[in-house]
Amino acid sequence: xxxxxxxxxxxxxxxxxxxxxxxxxxxxxxxxxxxxxxxxxxxxxxxxxxxxxxxxxxxxxxxxxxxxxxxxxxxxxxxxxxxxxxxxxxxxxxxxxxxxxxxxxxxxxxxxxxxxxxxxxxxxxxxxxxxxxxxxxxxxxxxxxxxxxxxxxxxxxxxxxxxxxxxxxxxxxxxxxxxxxxxxxxxxxxxxxxxxxxxxxxxxxxxxxxxxxxxxxxxxxxxxxxxxxxxxxxxxxxxxxxxxxxxxxxxxxxxxxxxxxxxxxxxxxxxxxxxxxxxxxxxxxxxxxxxxxxxxxxxxxxxxxxxxxxxxxxxxxxxxxxxxxxxxxxxxxxxxxxxxxxxxxxxxxxxxxxxxxxxxxxx
Numbered sequence: 437x438x439x440x441x442x443x444x445x446x447x448x449x450x451x452x453x454x455x456x457x458x459x460x461x462x463x464x465x466x467x468x469x470x471x472x473x474x475x476x477x478x479x480x481x482x483x484x485x486x487x488x489x490x491x492x493x494x495x496x497x498x499x500x501x502x503x504x505x506x507x508x509x510x511x512x513x514x515x516x517x518x519x520x521x522x523x524x525x526x527x528x529x530x531x532x533x534x535x536x537x538x539x540x541x542x543x544x545x546x547x548x549x550x551x552x553x554x555x556x557x558x559x560x561x562x563x564x565x566x567x568x569x570x571x572x573x574x575x576x577x578x579x580x581x582x583x584x585x586x587x588x589x590x591x592x593x594x595x596x597x598x599x600x601x602x603x604x605x606x607x608x609x610x611x612x613x614x615x616x617x618x619x620x621x622x623x624x625x626x627x628x629x630x631x632x633x634x635x636x637x638x639x640x641x642x643x644x645x646x647x648x649x650x651x652x653x654x655x656x657x658x659x660x661x662x663x664x665x666x667x668x669x670x671x672x673x674x675x676x677x678x679x680x681x682x683x684x685x686x687x688x689x690x691x692x693x694x695x696x697x698x699x700x701x702x703x704x705x706x707x708x709x710x711x712x713x714x715x716x717x718x719x720x721x722x723x724x725x726x727x728x729x730x731x732x733x734x735x736x737x738x739x740x741x742x743x744x745x746x747x748x749x750x751x752x753x754x755x756x757x758x759x760x761x762x763x764x765x766x767x768x769x770x771x772x773x774x775x776x777x778x779x780x781x782x783x784x785x786x787x788x789x790x791x792x793x794x795x796x797x798x799x
Contacts, residue, residue, distance in 0.1 A: 437461065437795050440779060441471045442480035446752045448770050455480075459777040463794025467773055477790065481752045482771050483518025483778030484733045485759040487591060487694055488556055488639070488668060490523045490708075491701030497522040498535045498708040505542045509549040513799045515732035516780030516788035519551040519760065519768050521591055523698075525708045526559030526569040529581050535708075540588050548793045553763050554590020558639065561604060563595025564621025567644040568710055568727035579603045589613060590763055593639040596622035596630040596655065605633035614762055616668070619644040620655050627658035631665050637762060640698055641667040641684055642676050643726070660687045666762055668696045669754075671739045672731040674718045678743040685740065690750030694759040695736045700728030738786025 439456035445468055454475055458466040491497045492511040495504045500522075512520060522539050524532060536555055543552035562574045577600035591614040594604050598620075608615035617630050618639025623646070627638075638645065638659040646654020659665050660683075667688055671681055675698075685693060700707045702719040712719045712727035719727045737751045746754070760769030767776050781790035791799040 439471075440477070440480060440777075440792065440795075441475040442477040442781065443475050444479045444748075445771060446479065446481045446749055448753070448757060448772060449749065451749060457771060457777065457779065459795035463777050463796070465771060465773055465775050465777050468771060477781040478784050479748070479782040480771070481516065481737075481780050481782060482756045482769050482775070483780055483791065483793070484516045484737070484755045485553070485769050486512075486517050486520045486697055486699075486733050487759045487762070488523050488558070488696040488698045489520050490525060490699060490728050491704070492699050494701055494703040496701040496704055496706045496708065497539070498524055498527075499706070500542070501538060505545070512550045513791045514788060515734045516782070516791055517550055517733050518778035518780070518791065518793055519553050519765070521553050521556040523556040523558055525710065526562065526566075526573045527708055528573060529560070529575075529578060531709075532557070536586055536589070540586060543588060548796065548798050550793070551768075552588075553765065554588045556591040556593070557589060558593040558618065561592075561594040561598045561601065562619035563597045565595075565619050565644045565646065567619055568707070568712065568721055568725050569619060570710065576600045577604045579607065582607045591616060593618040595620035596626045596635075601630070602633060605630060605635055609634040612764075617645070617655055617659070621646050622655055624653040624655070624658040627655040628662065631658070631662050636664065637666045637668060637694070639668050640675065640696065641669050642680055643670060660684065663692065666692045666694050666758060668694050670698050670729055670731065671695055671736040671745075672718065672729050673739060675726060675729065678739075678745070681740060681743055682745045685745040685750065685754075690746050690753045691758060693754040694762060695733065695740070695751070695755040696759075697731040697733055697736065698728050699731055702728070702730045734780070734782065734786060734788040737782075741786065
């Protein structure tokens, strides 16, 4: 395969200037070397990894079928995302089986498409910060239901105060599922207890959780101070003020931040059974409650750099390397020898202008 060249190639620990990425015939990176002549792209980064995608534009993950998955592929590739977690929100327990089966079928499709890393179940085992989730469907943990889940469930969000949640932490640890604390009004102590029992992440830091109160610290404080825990973060400038984004990066470092979109099918107006509308700033319920985002992950990378939260290396680490590592995928999310050559080219403004899967350009 011909080398892929750029003025800046973002490596795990630095930027290589005027560099070429050599790819073997199996689609893996062989080496990064100086370019022999003119370069083709402005910035080359590893394919981005999004752990929380409810849908995009006009396609809702919960109802996607056939061409809907092809449409999602195109929307993801257009923002440089080459691996992702389709996300299902709170619903009755018996309503998860069909969309989970469709996610499994979508992940097994032939051809080149962004890799489905597994489903993310955001609910229904939530707590006192439900956000847009229907409160009447939030319930105690059902261990038997957990045991019956298919193997392609990769990430589960639950509240630290949910009844029976210790069984969920134990199940996730035994099965190797990434467990995350979210939509939780728990105290910092309760959140720390969840981390002790195996939760390794918090879902969208600051949103849907007890926060930074100077006399009663909550989940957000516990997550910021615990080096064992990564924090998902929606960097659209609506969900979290840029000052708080800077604080999160300063306290956690980019190696413990996972930039996510929490994107929804805002044009279709649905997130599973939830209806919402885009008010010009973000998707919202009728009462104004935020209901996911219209963010793209390339824009999230550009935002955190523009806000001074981190540099480009740190931003790419948060949008690619850290989320891949959280799911145990050291072959993704980095430009390094032996890693899969999933790549994205960014222009000078940070917008994705090209995407490769295993060294083959697909956009």
